[in-house]
Amino acid sequence: AIKNGQETVEIKLYKEGDKIKIFAKEEIVIHSNKVIKINANDIEMNAVNSIKMKAKEIELKGDKDVKIEANLNVEIKSTGSAKIQAASTEIKADAMLNLQASGTTILKGAMVMIN
16 A cells, blocks of 8 residues: 555454564564654563663653563673662671672661671
C-alpha cells in the first residue's frame, strides 16, 4: 500500500492464536527516524550469547519491581557518580564485603552500629 507517497506494509491477524514469525539466516534490521513502539502484555527477549543496548540515556522503570540477576557477576560502573536511593537499603554479602574509597569515606546515620 502507498500512503502519502510512502510505501507501507500492514499485517492484520484476525483469528486468536495467529502468530507472525520472521526468520532470517543473517541480520534482521528495523530502522525508524522517529520512535519504535512495542506494546504487549509481556515482552520476552532471549539470545544465545548477549543482549546489548546503547543510547545516550537508558531508563528502566517498573510500576512495581525492577530485578537484576546473574549466575556469575553483576558489574555497575560509571566515570561519573553512582547513587542508590530508597526508603530502606540493604547490602548483603554471603561471603566477604569490601567497602573502600581512594578518598574520604563517610558513614552517617542517626545511630551507627558496627557488629
